[in-house]
Amino acid sequence: MEKYTVKYNELTAEEFITLWETVWGAGPSPEQTRLAMENTLFRVSVFDGEKIIAMARMIGDMGLCCYIKDVVVRPEYQGRGIGRMLIEELLKFTGGHGVAGTDVFVELCAMPDKIPFYEKFGFDRNEAQRLKMMYHI
Ligand SMILES: CC(C)(COP(=O)(O)OP(=O)(O)OC[C@H]1O[C@@H](n2cnc3c(N)ncnc32)[C@H](O)[C@@H]1OP(=O)(O)O)[C@@H](O)C(=O)NCCC(=O)NCCS
Numbered sequence: 475m476e477k478y479t480v481k482y483n484e485l486t487a488e489e490f491i492t493l494w495e496t497v498w499g500a501g502p503s504p505e506q507t508r509l510a511m512e513n514t515l516f517r518v519s520v521f522d523g524e525k526i527i528a529m530a531r532m533i534g535d536m537g538l539c540c541y542i543k544d545v546v547v548r549p550e551y552q553g554r555g556i557g558r559m560l561i562e563e564l565l566k567f568t569g570g571h572g573v574a575g576t577d578v579f580v581e582l583c584a585m586p587d588k589i590p591f592y593e594k595f596g597f598d599r600n601e602a603q604r605l606k607m608m609y610h611i
Contacts (some may be wrong), residue, residue, distance in 0.1 A: 478520050478527065478556070480563070485517040491524045493546050515540070516567045518560055527551045530560040535570050542582040561595050567608075 487507035494501035494509055501507070508559055511517065515536065520528035528547040533539035542564055548557045565580070572578045 478522055480559070480597045481519045481521065482563075484572060485511060485519040485529050485531070487511055489519060493526055493529050493548065494544070496548050497546055504538055514543075516564065520560070522551070523592075528556045528560055530564055532564045532567060536568075536578070537573060539579045539581065540568050542554070542580065545582075557591065558594070565595070566599050 482493050487504050490507050490511065491501035491504065514531045514533055516532040517525055518530050528551065530545040531543050533543055545557065547559055568578055568580060582592065
């Protein structure tokens with residue numbers, strides 16, 4: 475991990491879209507993504523030299539609830555411990571900003587093949603189902 479550079483709250487919309495498109499196809503618009511970056515609680519990005527290779531972000535209210543979003547490691551860098559580092563950074567941030575002595579609900583949504591990755595950090599599924607809609611602006 476030493477050879478990579480980790481940045482906090484510097485992830486740009488352009489970097490986000492670049493990385494998104496390495497794993498999920500066409501990314502969101504720059505305008506939407508810029509708004510999302512501005513309103514994210516905590517962003518982590520990882521660079522190999524000038525190249526962005528990983529990102530993750532935390533949204534939420536810090537006091538009661540946090541939500542992990544957009545955990546991505548560039549495919550050719552997967553399996554080297556970078557995903558683990560991203561999750562540990564998000565949890566460290568949460569631990570450092572909540573109310574001491576209380577519990578914060580940390581949530582995320584994962585595809586079935588990624589659930590074992592998150593279980594390594596103590597995440598556990600419950601019976602709640604994810605409901606979603608695309609709301610047109
Ligand atoms: C999921 C993802 C972030 C994992 O990142 P990574 O850098 O490959 O993960 P790491 O190398 O840090 O792996 C950490 C541990 O999780 C394990 N792991 C990683 N992916 C796993 C998977 N899909 N299933 C089971 N275990 C997994 C590793 O074996 C490792 O185990 P160990 O610490 O006991 O040796 C990465 O595969 C990715 O970006 N995928 C595409 C985007 C995506 O689907 N993101 C998740 C959205 S929910």
